[in-house]
Amino acid sequence: MALNALSRSPYITPEEYIAGEKLSDLRHEYIDGKVYAMVGESREHNEIVVNMIVSLKRQLAGKPCKLYVEDVKVHIKNDLTDRFYYPDIQITCGPRSSSRYEVRDPKVIIEVLSSSTERKDRAEKFFTYRQLESLQEYVLVAQDTRRLEIFRRENNWQWELYTGEADEIELKAIDASLKLADLYEGVEFPESPPSSDQVKRD
Numbered sequence: 293m294a295l296n297a298l299s300r301s302p303y304i305t306p307e308e309y310i311a312g313e314k315l316s317d318l319r320h321e322y323i324d325g326k327v328y329a330m331v332g333e334s335r336e337h338n339e340i341v342v343n344m345i346v347s348l349k350r351q352l353a354g355k356p357c358k359l360y361v362e363d364v365k366v367h368i369k370n371d372l373t374d375r376f377y378y379p380d381i382q383i384t385c386g387p388r389s390s391s392r393y394e395v396r397d398p399k400v401i402i403e404v405l406s407s408s409t410e411r412k413d414r415a416e417k418f419f420t421y422r423q424l425e426s427l428q429e430y431v432l433v434a435q436d437t438r439r440l441e442i443f444r445r446e447n448n449w450q451w452e453l454y455t456g457e458a459d460e461i462e463l464k465a466i467d468a469s470l471k472l473a474d475l476y477e478g479v480e481f482p483e484s485p486p487s488s489d490q491v492k493r494d
Contacts, residue, residue: 306374310393319363322376330378336435337404339479341380344402344433344470348383351468357385357399365394366401368420375420380404383466386426397426399465404433422449428465436481438472 303325304312312327313320320327341361348359360383365376376394381402384395401421403413413432421427422445430449432441440461443449454461454472461470 306376309376313365313393319378321378322374324373324375331408334406334435334482336479336481337380337406340404340433340435340475343475343477343479344381347470347474348381348466348468352383352466355385355467357383357466358388359383360395366398366421366424367391367394367396368423369396370423372423373420377417377420384426385466396424398424399426400429400431400463401427402431402433404435406435418443429463431461431463431470433475435479438476440470440472440475 304322304327305325306322309320309322309327319330321330345359345361352359359381362378362380364378364382366379366382368375368377379398379401381400382395382398383400384398386397389396403409403417405413418430421430428445430443434440438455438457440454440459442452442454442461442463444452444464446464452461457473457476459472461472463469
């Protein structure tokens with residue numbers, strides 16, 4: 293049964309969701325029995341993700357870590373919740389789970405923010421991701437300006453902000469690093485709309 297039909301049901305089991313995702317042309321996130329379609333991505337979002345993949349794959353060569361991107365789900369299941377999300381990037385260093393379609397033990401999760409997802413990435417997802425005992429670092433990357441934020445379990449998830457083009461951000465959990473100059477290479481930021489004062493003057 294397709295997910296658009298399942299979504300009209302009062303409750304969808306995880307098994308129904310996984311089966312439906314395999315048949316669906318769209319990606320959906322699963323939140324405690326409900327499914328929600330995901331919106332499309334901008335070119336800037338895509339370019340930043342590709343830049344991160346290029347940088348991190350090179351650094352992970354020879355290490356017992358795997359990098360997975362947008363089409364692989366992370367599964368968070370405990371006494372409080374049962375959820376499947378699609379992080380932009382997740383990195384795991386443990387033994388591979390039995391499922392080919394999900395990860396349950398990421399050490400690092402990276403999300404590229406957009407106006408439609410930022411609130412969810414900062415609140416709902418951050419709260420849920422922290423329930424993963426394996427997770428050590430959560431990274432948020434802006435797509436409309438050079439800005440990276442990182443939260444680390446070892447620092448009780450305190451906020452760290454990086455905005456300088458030459459800034460190098462250490463990912464201690466996987467013995468790797470990111471440079472803002474590399475992340476935003478080739479990215480053209482969208483122009484901000486003119487303010488009301490500018491429109492009046494023109």
